[in-house]
Amino acid sequence: MWPLLFISALLIWDITYTYAYDESVSQIAVNLSQASYCVSSSWNCITCTDENILEAIIESHGERVIMGYNRNLQTMFVSFRGSSNIQNWLDNIQVRKIYPYNDSNIGVEKGFYKAYQNVKTDVFETLTSIQDKYSTKSVLLTGHSLGAALATLMAFDIKDIYSILLYTYGSPRVGNPEFVNQFNITTNRITHYYDIVPHLPEEALGFLHIPQEIWYNEDNTKFETCDDNTQHEDDSCSDSCSPIHCTSTSDHLNYMNTPMGSSSCELIS
Numbered sequence: 403m404w405p406l407l408f409i410s411a412l413l414i415w416d417i418t419y420t421y422a423y424d425e426s427v428s429q430i431a432v433n434l435s436q437a438s439y440c441v442s443s444s445w446n447c448i449t450c451t452d453e454n455i456l457e458a459i460i461e462s463h464g465e466r467v468i469m470g471y472n473r474n475l476q477t478m479f480v481s482f483r484g485s486s487n488i489q490n491w492l493d494n495i496q497v498r499k500i501y502p503y504n505d506s507n508i509g510v511e512k513g514f515y516k517a518y519q520n521v522k523t524d525v526f527e528t529l530t531s532i533q534d535k536y537s538t539k540s541v542l543l544t545g546h547s548l549g550a551a552l553a554t555l556m557a558f559d560i561k562d563i564y565s566i567l568l569y570t571y572g573s574p575r576v577g578n579p580e581f582v583n584q585f586n587i588t589t590n591r592i593t594h595y596y597d598i599v600p601h602l603p604e605e606a607l608g609f610l611h612i613p614q615e616i617w618y619n620e621d622n623t624k625f626e627t628c629d630d631n632t633q634h635e636d637d638s639c640s641d642s643c644s645p646i647h648c649t650s651t652s653d654h655l656n657y658m659n660t661p662m663g664s665s666s667c668e669l670i671s
Contacts, residue, residue, distance in 0.1 A: 423590050423616050423627060425658075430454075430472060431481075431544040431569035432592075432658045438468045438483035438549060440667035447667065449660065454479065457535075458528045463520040465552070469528050477540040477567065478532050480525060480556065484547030484572075486664050489651065491548060497603040499578060509578040511603060514551040525556070539564050546571040546662050547599055547654065550591075554612065561587050571657040574602045575609035582610045583632045589613065593640040594657055595620045596650040600640050611635050622659045 433449035440447040445456040457470040466483040485491035499509040533539060541564045545553040550573030557568045558581070568589040593600045593615055603609045615628035617639035628636035635641050640648070655662045 423614070423625075427475065427542075427567065428569055428590065428592065428616075429658060430475065431542060431567075432546075432571055432660050434468070434479055434481040434542070435484075435544050435546040435549060435571055435657075436660055436662055436666065438466055438481040438545070439486075439662070439664045441468055442466075457532050460521055460524045460528065462524065463517075465517055465521045467521050467525055467552075469525070469532060471532060471536050472542060475540075475542060475567075476538065477542050478529065478536065478538060479542040479544065480529065480553070482521075482543075482545035482549035482552040482556075484545065484549040484663065488547060488654070488663050492598070492602075492651070495602065497607055497609075499608065505580070505584070507580040508584060509608070510555065510576055510581055511551070511574070511609070514548070514574070514576055515555060517548065518552045518555045521552075522556070522559075540567070541565070542567045542569065544569045544571075545573075546657065547573070550574070551576045554589075557587055557589070558585060561585075571662065572597050572599045572654050573611075574599050575605070575611050577610070578608050579610045579632075582612050585612050585632070587612075590616055592616045592618065592625075592657065594618045594622065595640075595653045596643045596648055597640070597653040598649050598651060599654050601644055601648040605635070615639050618658070620653070622656070 436449045437447055453474045455471045460467040468481045470479055472479050498512040500512045501509050543553040543557050550570035553570055554576045557566050571592050573591055613630040615630050616625050617628055618625045628639035630636040
């Protein structure tokens with residue numbers, strides 16, 4: 403009896419340790435998130451580090467996804483680009499839930515889902531090819547802003563097929579509480595101080611963030627692992643600035659001291 407309990411405890415500890423927030427992994431992911439804004443034909447930007455092997459660039463209906471393999475983590479990666487014009491996207495965002503899954507209780511934001519559908523087929527086919535080439539079913543999904551929402555939707559689709567690392571930056575809320583309840587993936591949802599985007603769409607409209615929030619302070623020197631779960635968000639983390647102070651676009655465009663967005667490509671190329 404005791405040996406079994408001891409082994410069980412070790413397994414639980416190992417799972418917790420394996421999926422704890424890792425800043426070194428996060429640095430890889432944030433680099434990939436920014437690279438998706440800048441890469442159009444070749445691997446040629448500051449955040450396009452040598453540890454990443456670029457295998458494909460997918461572009462459709464204004465969306466872009468970069469895919470490949472990371473040598474250090476020995477995992478595939480899929481990085482979704484955010485809006486090419488973040489301010490225009492913020493000014494024109496329209497919020498409406500749709501219920502596209504077999505379980506009609508699961509609702510997601512219509513615009514995010516539509517953007518994801520624009521690239522989904524090509525991404526899935528390419529991922530299968532990369533999986534065969536590198537003999538792995540491990541995948542790092544990442545993205546910033548709108549790209550974070552698309553990475554989250556893909557994670558929901560493949561959670562029973564692949565071993566997933568999900569690191570997102572400045573993600574908006576993607577779905578309703580039932581989406582969050584059935585998400586069932588250990589994630590790292592990184593937020594930065596007073597970033598406006600994590601507060602859209604509003605909770606009052608029936609949206610809820612997936613856990614686990616990792617909240618960085620203003621100058622990105624320290625972070626808090628927040629006490630959020632499938633039922634509620636942590637009022638002491640990013641939500642602590644709500645409702646009147648969560649208005650910063652500059653915080654949205656700076657994650658882990660990496661300038662984010664298309665406008666930053668010239669600065670870091």
